[in-house]
Amino acid sequence: MDIRxxxxxxxxxxxxxxxxxxxxxxxxxxxxxxxxxxxxxxTPTGLSFLISETEAPKVTAALTSAKxxxxxxxxxxxxxxxxVNMRDEEGLLAEVVSAAISSGAAIDHLGDMHxxxxxxxxxxxxxxIKKTVIGQFLGGQA
Amino acid sequence: MKVKVMKFGGTSVATAEAxxxxxxxxxxxxxxxxxxxxxxxxxxxxxxxxxxxxxLGLLKEIDPTVKPDAREIDLMIACxxxxxxxxxxxxxxxLGYPAKAFRGGQAGxxxxxxYGNARIVGINPVALRRCxxxxxxxxxxxFQGVFVSGDGSPGGELTTLGRGGSDTxxxxxxxxxxxxxxxxxxDVEGVKTADPDYVAHAPTLRRVSYEEVAEIxxxxxxxxxxxxxxIAMKYDIPLWVKSxxxxxxxxxxxxxxxxxxxxxxxxxxxxxxxxxQFDLALAQPDHRxxxxxxxxxxxxxYGFSLHMMNLSPTGIGFAVPRDQFSIAxxxxxxxxxxxxxxxxxxxxxxxxxxxxxxxxxQAKLLAPLGALKTIVIELTEGCTMVSLIxxxxxxxxxxxYAALAALHEHQIPVLQTSDSELSLSCLIPESETAVAVKVWxxxxxxxxxx
Numbered sequence: 407m408d409i410r411x412x413x414x415x416x417x418x419x420x421x422x423x424x425x426x427x428x429x430x431x432x433x434x435x436x437x438x439x440x441x442x443x444x445x446x447x448x449t450p451t452g453l454s455f456l457i458s459e460t461e462a463p464k465v466t467a468a469l470t471s472a473k474x475x476x477x478x479x480x481x482x483x484x485x486x487x488x489x490v491n492m493r494d495e496e497g498l499l500a501e502v503v504s505a506a507i508s509s510g511a512a513i514d515h516l517g518d519m520h521x522x523x524x525x526x527x528x529x530x531x532x533x534x535i536k537k538t539v540i541g542q543f544l545g546g547q548a
Numbered sequence: 549m550k551v552k553v554m555k556f557g558g559t560s561v562a563t564a565e566a567x568x569x570x571x572x573x574x575x576x577x578x579x580x581x582x583x584x585x586x587x588x589x590x591x592x593x594x595x596x597x598x599x600x601x602x603x604l605g606l607l608k609e610i611d612p613t614v615k616p617d618a619r620e621i622d623l624m625i626a627c628x629x630x631x632x633x634x635x636x637x638x639x640x641x642x643l644g645y646p647a648k649a650f651r652g653g654q655a656g657x658x659x660x661x662x663y664g665n666a667r668i669v670g671i672n673p674v675a676l677r678r679c680x681x682x683x684x685x686x687x688x689x690x691f692q693g694v695f696v697s698g699d700g701s702p703g704g705e706l707t708t709l710g711r712g713g714s715d716t717x718x719x720x721x722x723x724x725x726x727x728x729x730x731x732x733x734x735d736v737e738g739v740k741t742a743d744p745d746y747v748a749h750a751p752t753l754r755r756v757s758y759e760e761v762a763e764i765x766x767x768x769x770x771x772x773x774x775x776x777x778x779i780a781m782k783y784d785i786p787l788w789v790k791s792x793x794x795x796x797x798x799x800x801x802x803x804x805x806x807x808x809x810x811x812x813x814x815x816x817x818x819x820x821x822x823x824x825q826f827d828l829a830l831a832q833p834d835h836r837x838x839x840x841x842x843x844x845x846x847x848x849x850y851g852f853s854l855h856m857m858n859l860s861p862t863g864i865g866f867a868v869p870r871d872q873f874s875i876a877x878x879x880x881x882x883x884x885x886x887x888x889x890x891x892x893x894x895x896x897x898x899x900x901x902x903x904x905x906x907x908x909x910q911a912k913l914l915a916p917l918g919a920l921k922t923i924v925i926e927l928t929e930g931c932t933m934v935s936l937i938x939x940x941x942x943x944x945x946x947x948x949y950a951a952l953a954a955l956h957e958h959q960i961p962v963l964q965t966s967d968s969e970l971s972l973s974c975l976i977p978e979s980e981t982a983v984a985v986k987v988w989x990x991x992x993x994x995x996x997x998x
Contacts, residue, residue, distance in 0.1 A: 426962070430953055437946035446948050446965050449860055490778050495665075496851030503857065504844035507837055516857040519968040520759075520766035520774045 407539060409532045413482040414459045415514050416443075418452040420474040429453050432472050439468035445515045445526055456482065456515070456526055482514065483532035485525040487539055492523065499523060502539060509538035549680060551727040552577050555587040555690065555718030558599065559735040560792040561632050562592040570733065570792050571639045574685060578645065582728070583680045585721060586647075586687040588636050589714040590628025598632070600625045618663035622692075622708045626651075629689035629714070637687040647685040650675065652717065653694030653704060655686070656724075661695040665710035668693060671724035688721065690714025712765075712773020719776040723783035730785055732772055733792040738799030739764065739771050741814040741994040746985040752796060753813065754998050757804040758787070760813045760939055763970040767935040768818040777801065810940040812992045815985050817935070820870035820978055821855060823928040823963060824880075824899075828863040830921045834889040839923070840864050842885055850875060855933055856966050856975050865964070867931065867975060880925060882906035884914065892918055899925045928963055928975075934984045935973040936992065942972055954991040960984050 421428035432453065436443060441464060445456040452474055457465055462478050469476045485506070492498050502523050503516060511531030517524040525535060554577060556570045577584045591598045603625050607616045616624075633649040640647035656673045659666035679686040691713030694704040709716050715732055722730035736744070738752040739761060756764075758781035762774040772789055780787040781803065790798030826843065828836050843864065847854060852872055858865040868876050881899040886892070894914050898907045901924065914920050936942075936951060948965075951972055955962055960983060963975040976984055989995065 426956060430949065430956055433949035433952060437949045440945045442943045442945050443948065444943070444967060446967055447858060447860070448962070448964055450862075490775070496853060497848035499848075499857075500844045500852060500854050501848035503854075504841045504848055507841040507844060510837065513859050516859060517966060517968050518857070519970060520762040521778070524968065 407536050408486040410484045412459045413456050414462045415479040415482045417454045417477045421452045435468050435472050481529055483529050485532045485535050487523040490521050505538050505542045506535045509534040511535050550582050551725045552582040553585045553718050553722040553727045553730040555732050557734045558589045558593045560733050561588050567639050587690045587718045588632040589690050591632045598628050600628050622663045626692045626706055629691055633687045633689045647687050650688045652689050652692035655688045657693035659693035659695050659707045666707035668720050673724045690717040715773040715776035719779040722785045731788045733790055737791045737794050737796040738789045741997050742985050742989050746982045747989045753799050755800050755807050757807050761801050763937050768816040812938040812941050814937050815988045817981050818933040821867040821931050822873040823867045825865040825926040826863045827924045835887045856964050882910050894920050895923050897923045930978045931975050932978040932981050933973050933975055935971050937971050954987050958987050
C-alpha cells in the first residue's frame with residue numbers, strides 16, 4: 407500500500423439549466439487555465455475532481471468566471487491498494503472497499519486500475535484505511 | 549539454448565488447417581535456431597466439441613440443479629487442453645518434427661489448491677528441458693497445473709488457472725525457462741487501437757508497455773490476459789501478440805522504460821452493465837457508513853465484479869455486469885438492515901422507483917417495529933463503459949474536456965465517469981457504444997497510432 411499526499415478536492419455545484427453543457431463549460435475553463443485534474447466525477451448539479459494542492463489558487467482564480475458555486479478542500483490524500491489483477495478475484499474489489507469504509511474514514515472518491523484500487527480521503531483517513539486494510543488483508547504487514 | 553515460448557489460442561488450433569498453420573509457425577522458429585516450447589488452449593471457442601464451455605455443459609446437462617464440485621469441474625475442463633496438446637504434438641510429428649505432449653503438472657507447473665482459479669506457486673521445468681535437449685518439441689497444456697498438498701498423496705491434484713489461464717501458462721513458462729521471447733498467437737494481428745468491429749481500419753500497435761496492455765485488458769479488450777502481462781513485466785520477458793494467420797509482425801509488449809513518451813493507446817469498451825445508485829440521504833449520519841460497508845460486503849461475498857464505483861454526499865453507486873444483475877436484484881430488493889446508534893432505525897432497500905410485492909410486504913410487517921426508512925436504488929439498465937487508454941496522457945490539461953465534448957457533440961449522454969493514471973472511462977447507453985468508440989478514435993487521432 408502507498409499513500410500519496412498533497413492533493414485538493416474541488417466540488418463545483420449548483421449548475422443550472424443544461425448541467426451537461428455547464429460541466430463542459432467548467433472543464434473548458436480549467437483546460438484554458440492549464441490545470442491537470444484527476445478523479446473526475448459527476449454530481450447531480452455539477453462535478454468534482456482532484457487537483458494538486460499547489461494548483462488550488464489557480465483553480466480558485468479560474469473558477470471565478472464559472473457558474474454555480476465551488477469549494478476546495480485541501481489536505482487530501484490518495485491511498486493506493488496494490489492487488490495484481492484484482493478483477494480475477496471475484497468480489498475482492500468490493501471487499502477492500504467495504505474494509506476502507508468500515509475504517510471510519512470519510513471517502514471522497516474511489517477508482518481502480520488493473521493492479522490497484524485508489525481511494526481519495528483526508529490525511530487522517532488515509533492512515534485509518536491503511537491500518538484497516540493491512541490488518542484485514544495483509545496480516546498486519548504492508 | 550534459445551527458448552521461445554509459443555502459445556496458440558483456441559482459434560489457432562480449431563481446425564486441421566489452423567493447426568497446420570500454427571505448426572508451421574513452430575517449425576519456422578525451429579529452423580531459425582530457436583528451441584520452441586508450445587502452449588495450447590482447448591480446441592475452438594464456445595460451442596466447439598472440445599471447448600471448455602462444451603465440456604462443462606456435459607456436467608451441467610446431467611442435472612442443472614446440482615452444481616458439480618470444483619475439483620470435478622477442473623478435471624473435466626482440463627481435458628480440452630489435453631486433447632489439444634496431444635493432437636498438436638502429433639501434427640508436428642506428422643510434419644517430421646518429434647514432439648511430446650505434457651499436462652501442466654508433467655511440465656512442472658505447481659499451483660495452490662484453489663480449484664478453478666489456482667495461482668502458480670512454482671515451476672520446475674526439468675522435463676521440458678530434457679525434452680529440448682533431445683531436440684523434441686514440448687507441447688504443454690495451457691490453463692492447468694497441479695497442487696501437491698504435501699500429505700503424502702501420490703500425484704497431486706489437477707487444478708485450472710482461471711480466466712486467461714493459457715496466456716499465464718505461456719508467460720510463466722517463459723519466465724521459468726528464461727525464454728528469449730513469449731509469443732501469443734491469436735486470430736487478430738496484435739493489439740489494436742479499437743475493436744475492429746467498431747473501427748474497421750483500427751491500426752495494430754507495434755509497441756505497447758506491459759501496463760498499457762494490462763489496462764486495455766482490464767477495461768474490456770481481451771487480447772491478452774493481464775496476469776500474463778504482469779508475469780512478463782516482472783521477469784522482463786519480451787512478449788509478442790501475433791496472428792497465426794497473417795504475416796504481420798504483431799505487437800511487441802515491453803517495459804515502459806523501453807517505450808517512454810506521451811501517447812494515446814486505444815479505445816476499449818466493456819460488456820453490458822447495469823448502474824445502481826443508492827440514495828442514502830435518509831440515513832442517519834452514524835448509520836450511513838454501516839450501510840455502505842454492508843452493501844459492499846454483500847457484493848464481495850457474492851463475488852460481484854464492480855465497475856464505476858462512486859461515493860457522493862448523498863449515496864453510493866456502482867455498475868454490475870448485466871449477467872450478474874438478477875442476483876444483485878434478488879439480494880438487494882427487500883433487504884432489511886436494522887441499525888442502532890443515536891436512534892434505532894430499520895432500513896428497507898428497494899430496487900427501482902416502484903416497490904415490488906416483496907418490499908411492500910416487508911414494509912407492512914416492519915412498520916410496527918419502529919422507524920422504517922426506505923433506501924431507493926435507482927437503476928440505469930442498458931449501459932456500457934467506453935474507455936480511453938493512454939501513457940502519460942490523462943494528466944494533460946484538457947483531455948477530459950476533449951473526451952466529453954466529443955461525446956456531447958454527438959448527443960451521447962454520459963451517465964458517470966471514472967479515471968486512473970492510464971485511463972478515462974465514461975458510462976454511456978449501450979446503444980451508443982459503436983458511435984462513442986469511433987468518435988473517440990477519431991478525436992484522438994488513433995488511426996495514426998503506431
